[in-house]
Amino acid sequence: YSSEAAAGSQEQPLVSVSAVLPAGGTGERMGGGTPKQFCRILGRPLISYTVQALERISWISHIIVVVSIENVEIMKSIVKQYGHKRTIIAEGGTSRHRSIFSGLKMFVKNSLIQKPEVVIIHDAVRPFVEKDIIFKVVMAAKEYGAAGAIRPLVSTVIASSPDGCLDHSLDRAKYRASEMPQAFLFDIIHQAYHQCNDYDLDYGTECLHLALKYSKTNAKLIEGPPDLWKVTYKQDLYAAESLIKEIISQQVCVITDMNENAVQTGFLLHETLKSHVKLVKSLSLILCKDSNHLQNILLGQCYNFICISDILSNFQETQQLVKILEKTNASVLSSIVLISVHMDDLENAAFSSEMHSFVELAKEVKKKNIFLYGLIIHYQQDNLKLQETAETAATLITALIRDRNPAFVGQLLVA
Amino acid sequence: YSSEAAAGSQEQPLVSVSAVLPAGGTGERMGGGTPKQFCRILGRPLISYTVQALERISWISHIIVVVSIENVEIMKSIVKQYGHKRTIIAEGGTSRHRSIFSGLKMFVKNSLIQKPEVVIIHDAVRPFVEKDIIFKVVMAAKEYGAAGAIRPLVSTVIASSPDGCLDHSLDRAKYRASEMPQAFLFDIIHQAYHQCNDYDLDYGTECLHLALKYSKTNAKLIEGPPDLWKVTYKQDLYAAESLIKEIISQQVCVITDMNENAVQTGFLLHETLKSHVKLVKSLSLILCKDSNHLQNILLGQCYNFICISDILSNFQETQQLVKILEKTNASVLSSIVLISVHMDDLENAAFSSEMHSFVELAKEVKKKNIFLYGLIIHYQQDNLKLQETAETAATLITALIRDRNPAFVGQLLVA
Ligand SMILES: [Mg+2]
Ligand SMILES: [Mg+2]
Structure with a gap:
């Protein structure tokens, strides 16, 4: 879920690579209802996060998502809504192996989709896969024909007798949990699926087993990182x-107008926020309007903005920023948090008609996945007191960013 | 984590039962630092939740918590701070099995602690264990000599060759994950630990294995429920x-004073909250003051209160309620959320000196783990509008209760 740059390695595997994402499951383990790959997290289906994780890797040519026939339309709308690229939907089989096999067949029967040298097989319900482990698995598949991520066992594994x-x-040290991603030379896994029997196709689950048995x-x-775990329960x-x-709460961008107090408070907040948030950026409101600065910040995976203007009645600046943010479409994949910060005497911040307009604006932009909150900073001449207020403000800002609670949209907090 | 009554079964196993809770682990898997059983969740160490889960079951006589020598003082302070009863701290060994053995020895060497017929062994890092599975495991141990909870495998288990x-x-269908709790006839597991060798004690992890091998x-x-899972990562x-x-957000209690508007709003909120919160109770402020009604509600695991009075300047009623809540000590195990609801015209709710006192009160009681928030409901004669406002209020109340965010304490929200 990090940007490609942040993921570090710019290495390329120097083979053609595509991926198959079996997502035909019915979600029985979640207690029925929505299959888990379609469960929403912060409003967005889990599978979209996983597709995004693969999509970020430029050297993966195609991502074949295999869903059961009744979910094809749902999947199409997900691909459209979240703007997924290089994603092809295939109709799945009645079991995990049959779904993977359907995905593999797409490369053979569809002349528009080039058969890759290496195919990645991943789970739709493992959204936190990083480029690093995918690269390792692909390189190992190129060398060994097949490769898969493993993890230490968390619990001891036991065999039961017929009477329960x-x-x-089993000796826990001698066994491992087989996780995803896995990767294969395409011909090896394709041949294995062609040769395996109906029992394998219906009841098996492990691709590594098929590659061993038939190829x-x-x-x-x-060995993969712990965040490869499978969303099951x-x-x-x-x-x-x-x-x-x-x-998504690791970065925040502080935007200030040219008012003297706003600049001072902006600087103070920037410094204070550094001990709360991993990466704090700053930008003047003028730069926001005139250039592609904001677009670059959004591309750098920053989803949180603080707009500092002087008094509350001046929230037009926030309004302008909202318009710019709306145009970027950045809130398609994640909610954007925008905190409108105003320096004021508490008395002036009464629930005036401006406050009413602010609430209305917040309601309106919430529909576009932009969460707007207000924050009053009681501006004080006394430096020590101002510092204390900045600390409270930073705590409130961090909480708003971490929570991204739609219920509090349009509320006016006071530091 | 539910009350004993809610857990359903009032059955008793009709044998003497005690428990051993090995907690000697060093937290390597969490990436060093605090051992995971001492990690704080909502401010309270994980192990305290697990101890509480066992403590709630009246027929468990003693809970022996085994910690490494360097954590004995920490564990003592946890037992004291959270008021745990029937809990005895034992000094652990250098491995999981040695820790369990140390716990078992307490029953033999300490004449004040009666040796139980059945001993439960549970993990400090499995806080969500319910009475039902403990009862089943204990009954099975009584009949079979040993018993343990199992779960289906989430991932396929594989064996690797020396070259990686x-x-x-393994065929996933034939194996199970061995989880906790487990239970044993005391003599069977005690004898197994006495007979097993140093290799078992140092490198083994599975009590069921020892009972099989040596007894x-x-x-x-x-088969246990999914919430038996082990907090590992x-x-x-x-x-x-x-x-x-x-x-802890499943119950809320609405407390109203006798003001006519407050009573009407209280009734409306009670009805609206029903579709947001599992269990909504109501109480008049007078009953709160005069009787043990509040104590009963707290014993029923209700940690969330809404105090409705008319205008903000009347938050003395909230102040009285805070004092009553403080006296009950109920906030020792969990934060209590108290939302002070006031009907007002928005204009009157300006940041007056009352507002300042409210913020000060909130800061003060936060130290006692009571989280106080303010909520202004714009009282409207129009029934339809009032209904809409009540819906917004219920959404805000639910969000405050669910989040229990200490950062927002003392803030005044507006519905
Ligand atoms: Mg395959
Ligand atoms: Mg034992």
Whole structure:
């Protein structure tokens, strides 16, 4: 979920690579209802995050998403709404292996989609996959024919006897959990799927097993990071939401107008926020309007903005910024938090007609996934007091950014 | 984490039962730093939630918590701060098995702690264990000598060859993940630990394995719920926090004074909140003051209160309620959310000196783990508009209760 630049490696695998994303599951483990790949996290379906994770990697040519026939239309609308590129939807089979096989066949039967040398197989419900592990798995597949990410076992694995009692337990140190992504030389895994029997196709789940059994290929195993875990249960959805919130709250951009107090407060907030947020950027409102500065900041995965103007009645500047943000379409993939900061005496900040307009504006832009909040900073001449106020303001700003709570949109907080 | 009554079964196992909670781990998997059982969730160490889960079950006589020597003082202070009962701290060994063995020895060497017929072994990092699965495991241990909770495998388990390639994969359907709690006839597991060798004690992790190997006892395996999962990684801490927030936000109590508007709004809010919160209770402020009504509501695991009085300047009623809540000590185990609701014209709600006192009160009671927020409801004669306002208010109240964000304490929201 980081930008390609942030992911570090600019290495390319020097083979043609595409991916198959089986997403035909029915979500039984979540207790019925929406299949888990379509569960929404911060309003957006889980599978869209996973597609985005693959899409960010420029050397993956095509991403074949395999869904069951009843979810084809849903998937089409997801691809359209979130603007996914290089994504092709395939109709899935009745089991995981049959779905993967359907995906692989697309490369053979569809003349517009070039058959890749290496194919990545990943899960729709593992959105936190990073470029680094994908690159490693692809390179190992090129060398060994097959490769897969593994993790240490968290629990001991046991075998039970027919009467439901312990038969034996496995030595945890000798086994690993097989995770995703996996990658294969296309011909190896394609041949394996062609040769395997109906029992394998219906009841098997492990691609590495098929490559071994039918293509005599012992996959290279690569230790992956803990965030490869699979969103399976309700608590996993909660964890995924928190991780995504953590990622999108790492950057904030402070935008100030030219008013003297605003500039001073902007500088103070910038410094104070540094101990709360990983990366703090600053920009003057004029630069925002006139150039592609804002676009660059958005491309750098910054989804949080603070607009500092002097008094509340001057929230026209915030209004202008909202318009610029709307035009960029940046809020398609993630909500944008915009905090309108005003220096004021508390008495002036009464619930005036300006306040009413602010609430209306907030309601309006919420529909476009821009979450607008207000923050009054009681401007004080006393430096020590101003510093204290800035600390409170930074705490409130950080909380608003971390929570991204749509319920508080249009509220006016006071530091 | 539910009350004993809510947990359903009032059955008792009709054997003496105690528990051992090994908590000697060093938290390597969390990336160093604080061992995971001492990580704080909503300000409280994870292990305290797990101890509470066992403590709620009246038929568990003693809970032996085994910690490494350097954490004995920390554990003592946790037991004291959170008022844990029937909890005994034991000094642990250098491995999981040695820690459990230390715990078991307490029952033998300490004449004040009666040796139980059945001993439960649970993990400090599995706080969501419910009475139901503990009861089942204890009953099965009584019958079979040993029993343990299991779960289906989430990932395929594989064995690797010495060169780091796939050797073989296990058929997922034939294996299970061994989870906690487990339970044993005391003599069976005690004897197993006495007979096992140093290699077992240093490198083994599975109690069921020891019971089988040294006491020839095939444990009964019992399918447990998904929330038995073990807090292992950062994402698990996030998931645990969300689950705990979900649990403590299921109940809200609406308290109203006798003012006519307040009573009407209280009734309206009560009805509107029903579609947001699982259980909504109502109480008049007078009953709160005069009786043990409030104490009963707190014992019923209600941690969220809405105090409705007429205008903001009347927040003395909230002040009185704060004092009553403070006296009950209910905020020791969980933060209490108190939302002070006032009907007002927006103009009157200006940042007056009352507002300043409100902020000061909120700061003060935050130290006692009571989170005080303000909410202005614009009282309207028009029924349809009032209904809309009540819906907005309910959304804000639900968000405040769900988030329990200390940063927003003392803020005044507007519905
Ligand atoms: Mg395949
Ligand atoms: Mg034991």
